[in-house]
Structures are given as C-alpha cells and as structure tokens.
Amino acid sequence: MHASPAEIGFSIAGVDVLLRGSPGAIPLGGFYAACPLQGRDLGVVIDFRFDSEMTRDREPWPGHPAFSQRLACGDAVELRRFDAEGLVRLPGTRGEPLRARFRAAPKVHAVEAAVRACASMALPPRGALILHASAVEAGGGAHIFAGVSGAGKSTLAHMLESGLPGCRRLSDELTVAAAQGGRWMLHVPPFIGGEGLPHGAESPIATLQFLEKAPIHERRALGAAAATQQLLRHILAYASHPETAGQILDLACALTGEVPCSVLAFRRDLGVANVIGIT
C-alpha cells in the first residue's frame, strides 16, 4: 500500500473516474496509473469520494465480499459491506456524473470494491458491462471465458498464454465488454489482482465462452436465450435501480446476439486450444 495524493483520476473502458479522499488516505492497489483519464466529452463519469475510517477495518461478514444494497430516496442506492458503506447517486441527466460517497477501511480491497460497484452502475448507460471472466487475445480477437469462482478462468488464460505463441492473456478475473462503433470490444480494467496484464488494452471480442470442467474438451454453441441466461450470471451488477437493470438486460441481449457464445467444457491441457480454435 502506498500513500497517495488527495485525488486520483483514471479510466475504466474510457469512462473517467475521479477518486477523492483526504491527502495520503487513498490506499492504492489497482493499476490506475496505467489507465489515465481520457478527458472525453463526457467529462468525469464517476465522482467517488472516500473517507477513511479505521473502525471499519474488521472481520468479514457472511456473504463477503458482496455489498448488500437497497434503494434510498431519489435515484440513490445504499451499499454496505463489512468494511465499507456508502451512498451512490445515479445521474439525473445524461451529462451528470455518478456521485458516490463512501466510508471505508483504509484498505485497497475495501476502496476498490466500492469503486467496482460504482462502475457496475455507471458503465451500462455507456454501453459497457463488467464480466466475471478471464480473456486471451489470439489471431486479432479476444476470447472471453466466463465462469464462477473455481471454474478455471484464470487457469485457462494462463495455460493458453504460456503454451501458445502469439496468445496474450488479457484478464484473469474481471473483464469489461463494451459496445463501440457497431462492434463489441474487450477492455482490460485497471483493477487489483491483475499482475502482468495489459491494463487499458482493448481488443475486438471474437467469442464468449462459459466454462465447465470436464474429462474431455467440448464446445457447444448456445442459442440466444441460453446464452443470455448464462451471461447474466456472470455480470457484476448492482442493479437496485430498475433503469440500471433494464440497461444491463439490453446489453446482455445485444452481446449474446452479436458474439458467438458457447459452453466450453475442458480439462487442464492445451488440447483445449483446438476446440476454441486458436491454435
């Protein structure tokens, strides 16, 4: 953990985030410096204010690390977990930023968990979703591997990168998929836990695959409904607000309608590359 200035600006898939706190209080753990502010016409999209509270540095509650959430008055959402609590005000108009104010333990995970939750609400109106997924780039396109914890997302991405020349690991755990200029792009977000990743890189999405461990390698194409159902399980979503939920559903339907989706059953050997089609 490093002491930090009172204000840090960075970008998640082109969405500018301003993280503010008292001088020296913002614990830096992400790779924010790798993704500087874009300064696009949108201006700051997430205005995140953080107040450090030592008393919140405590043991996780059951259900850690997810936030509990509830709608507060107006367009605000209250988020709470064992080490952080805050209020997120969704933009009333398109030009306004999402404003968040959190009290959190002075820990990188506490602050970034809150930043991620805010991003999950701010990105959908800009056509982007955060997925629980790893990804690799091969042949000029990104292959996304979504799955629950323990499904092998990170294992698969590492194995493909180390075993296939020209294959580059893009993410291990969290990936941003964004609709841009008539196609879907993958963005590598600057989150913690992404050592050795090309933060800020982007690549056109070639396939979206949902992982299953199995004794054999097999890839089964999914229809739109099955793919949407699978995808919705792997989106980081704090959708207390119906409008946010609707935006997430629209984007999920669009993504599964435009990108080939399949279930990828695999065991831990490089033969899976043949099934994916990236040899």
Place this chain on the structure above:
Amino acid sequence: MIEETFGRTSHMATRYRKNPQTAGRIVDGLAFVVTPGQNKLHTLNASGTLLWRLARDADEGVSLDEAVSALVEAFEVDEETARRDAEHCFRDLVEREILVAEG
C-alpha cells in the same frame, strides 16, 4: 352465500400488473426479469413468459380469466388445466415480486 359472492367478486376483480420496480426482456420466447430490490434474475418458462407479457403490455393489467383464455389459445390445453396453471403461475409471480396483484 354472501361470502361466496364477495369472494368471487373480489377474485374476479383482481388484475395483475408488472411490478414497476422490475426490468425484463424476452429473448427467444423466454422472459428474463430482474427484481432490483433483491438484485435477483428470474428466468420464466413459456407460460410464465406469456402471463408476464400480458401483464406488462396491458396498461390496466391482466385478469385471471384473460390469462386463462390466452393460455388455452397458446398451448391448446383445456380451460380447467389453463386455470390451474394460471392461478399457480400468478401466485408464484406475485410472491417473487415480478407482478403485483391489484383489486
């Protein structure tokens, strides 16, 4: 007799509407509904999707009788079966806060 009349009157007047706090979309004939209060995703079956769509599309909501007629027409089942399915389905959708019952 009076109770029965009141009961029937009350039941007949019930209309089911989309919970305004939810968001839903239909993909390939199946409805995906998010109940934001719980941040929960519900995937409805074919009959659930039909009733949800009727409730969503009609400003005044849908009644049990209207739902029964729609199920009979869509799935070619007899009226008794359709009524049983509709009652069960509406009860489930209301419990899950996907629809609200009014009247």
